[in-house]
Amino acid sequence: GDSVTQMEGPVTLSEEAFLTINCTYTATGYPSLFWYVQYPGEGLQLLLKATKADDKGSNKGFEATYRKETTSFHLEKGSVQVSDSAVYFCALENNAGNMLTFGGGTRLMVKP
C-alpha cells in the first residue's frame, strides 16, 4: 500500500535559520502530495500542495518540489520564525476518495 516517511523530530532551530524537513513516499501511479501544519491544540491546516511531477508548491515562505525520480517532497524555508513552531505532516492522496496517507509528523521548534 501507499506510505509516507518523514524525518523524525524534534527539529530545533534558531530564528532565521534554514529549514529542511525530508519526506519520501511509496505509491503506485501519480499521487498528489501535501504538507499540512498543526499548531498546538488545533486541527491540520494545508500548507502547500503539488499535484504532478516537478510541480513546486509554495506558501508563506515554505516550498516543496514534487520529485518523482526520487519519490520525494521535501519541505524547505529559507528563514524560520518562532511562529513557525508546529508539527508538520507530509501526506499523499492516490485515489478519488479523498483519503490521505500521512507521514508520522515532524515537530519543529524555533528559538528566538
Place this chain on the structure above:
Amino acid sequence: KAGVTQTPRYLIKTRGQQVTLSCSPISGHRSVSWYQQTPGQGLQFLFEYFSETQRNKGNFPGRFSGRQFSNSRSEMNVSTLELGDSALYLCASNLSGGEIDPGGPLNTEAFFGQGTRLTVV
C-alpha cells in the same frame, strides 16, 4: 465562511461505553473524512463519506462506524470503548468527491476541524 465544526471538543468516557462524535463540514462540501490521531500510530484514516455513502474505509475494527446525513453533516460512533481508543479524532471536508478529471489533477483539498479529544478511562 464558517470552517469545519466538530463537537464536542473534549470528551471523557469509561471503558465499555459508546460515543458519538459530530462533524459539520464547510457549507457546500459534500465529502467528509474521519481520522484518528494518536502519539503511537500518528494520523490514520478511518472512513470517508460522500453523498451519504461510505466510499472508503480504513483498517479499523467494526466498533468504529459512521454515517452522513442529507445536509452532509457526519457522525462517527465508537462502541464498546477501549483504553486504546483515546485519541484526537479529526474530521475533514472536501468540496468535491475527489473525482478524477481526465487529463487533470485530483480535485481535492481537505479542510480540517479542530478535532474532538476523546479520553477513555
